[in-house]
Amino acid sequence: MSFASLGLAPVWVRAVREQGYHAPTAIQAAAIPPILAGRDVLGLAQTGSGKTAAFGLPLLQRLRMPPGQGPRRLQALVLLPTRELVVQVGEVLREFARSLSGSPRLKISEAFGGVSINPQLMGLRGGTDVMVATPGRLLDLIEHKALDLRSVEMLVLDEADRLLDLGFAEELQRILALLPARRQSLFFSATFPKAVQGLAQGLLQEPVEVRIAPEPQRTAAIQQRAIQVDESRRTPLLRHLLQTEPSWSRVLVFVATRYATEHVSDKLWSHGIKAAALHGELSQGARTQVLAALRHGEIQVLVATDVAARGLDIPELPVVVNYDLPRSPADYIHRIGRTGRAGETGLAVSLVPASAEAHFRLIEKRQGQRVPREQIAGFAASPLSPEQAQALNSNGGIKGRRKSKKDKLREAAAAAAASAPLPGDEAQR
Structure with a gap:
């Protein structure tokens, strides 16, 4: 047609x-x-x-x-x-x-x-x-x-x-x-x-x-990678990937806080990678300039919070990086859906420290897809102790220690997020 x-x-x-x-x-x-x-x-x-x-x-x-x-x-x-x-x-x-x-x-x-x-x-x-x-x-x-x-x-x-x-x-x-x-x-x-x-x-x-029903393979057009890395080594690993991956010409990096947008973008810029922060406290003029710079190729990386990136549609975005994992599986789908649009293929990369492994397993369970873990030479994550490995059960929970009230609340929130409907679950999408 x-x-x-x-x-x-x-x-x-x-x-x-x-x-x-x-x-x-x-x-x-x-x-x-x-x-x-x-x-x-x-x-x-x-x-x-x-x-x-x-x-x-x-x-x-x-x-x-x-x-x-x-x-x-x-x-x-x-x-x-x-x-x-x-x-x-x-x-x-x-x-x-x-x-x-x-x-x-x-x-x-x-x-x-x-x-x-x-x-x-x-x-x-x-x-x-x-x-x-x-x-x-x-x-x-x-x-x-x-x-x-x-x-x-x-x-x-x-x-x-x-x-x-x-x-x-x-x-x-x-x-x-x-x-x-x-x-x-x-x-x-x-x-x-x-x-x-x-x-x-x-x-x-x-x-x-x-x-128009959602394409049943909505994320199938998006290659997903999960890279195990120590939390303190995420920024050097991100910098390595940006410098060595030839297709990463335009990248949207998701972080959890306003401070992280500034911190990560400043670290990248100090190593010669053109990056900018996008968060809710920027003026409209500054937001407009940052988005225009990304679209016109003046910067390579946009580091953003979920709130600031809400509603963004960046044409021909080849890569999305989850520097911090999203709070819910639904947010994960929204994030990675920024790439691979309009029939194009895309890449979504999640940086997964050991502390986030259980949460990433919930995300995998909710989308019904297992993402193979990988490690990058020179940035390999510290191995889990035998006790930690044994404690990580098949549902992504940690056993073998007494759970604090904060642990219980976190697990309850994660479980609720895992059972929440995703875009496309209802007939309206």
Whole structure:
């Protein structure tokens, strides 16, 4: 199947070809034709399945070209839960729109919190054709009379489940009340709990449902490695791998704390490896610069916490490293799913000290896959004592000593995480 067969105009077929898209993904093949036909669409698909192009290409094709003179009229509104997603989707839409020749060009604007509102207000002088925004900042712009939603013809809610999880339900209702009743609405979500179902029912009119089941071999396209190493030797080992593995041109390293992002990235930089930290205390401007540096090849390594990396979609990311193991098996799947997207293969490497062996066995059990342990010459982990080896039981627990209250709480939390549903366990993904 080709993009041309989906009904896209030649200019947009050329646009996707220029962006390196060779064939439509499942969500693109199923969603683009009904969107082009003006139908409301309910799309249920996992993150990384190609949703942005699925709604972005037909959205751009359906826009009316702006007038040569006079203010622009807001035609399409895209709502997203995080600043990073707003930036990513805005960039994708602008890249597609660059294929349009002639003048005037489509204007695609972004709005998100965490930065001064003044530049965003200035950017909306003369209007805009497409607004990509988080709900809170969108309402701020409306209160400043910088936007009028009465002209919106297309509404997109992407990552709808996360919009609700992050507490945007009230803001969404306020925004929906400002939109015209006659419009096309596109609703995309990775999960479909009752709250999301209720939102979709109130938003969509006779929608075409597009349900893309998760690929059963979602992690099969991701090679997993588990390297045993002493905790104190993780940074030298990481540096060794970055310097000797030829395919590690762009790497996302997960750590547990803000301090670790700075510490590990500084250690790498001091040895000539271009690395940067990404954590929740960075300003939005700094976050944007760091992500742009990684995408443009100005740095090789991004060291991030789970919170800071939430919502990131880094194109052509070949490697993810778990410097610190995630707190739950579900977080492990989310982490390694950053690589191996859109049909590409990827590599996920976990550094496993002896103290983390039991936890990594829980992760293996939850994903139903055993990852062979390996050691790297010069960085071999200290061997377990006979007592420690005997104490490590088949379930990944430690026997032979009296468990403290902290031990019991840690094991209970790990067991709960192991039994928690993963993305894809429910039919909605």
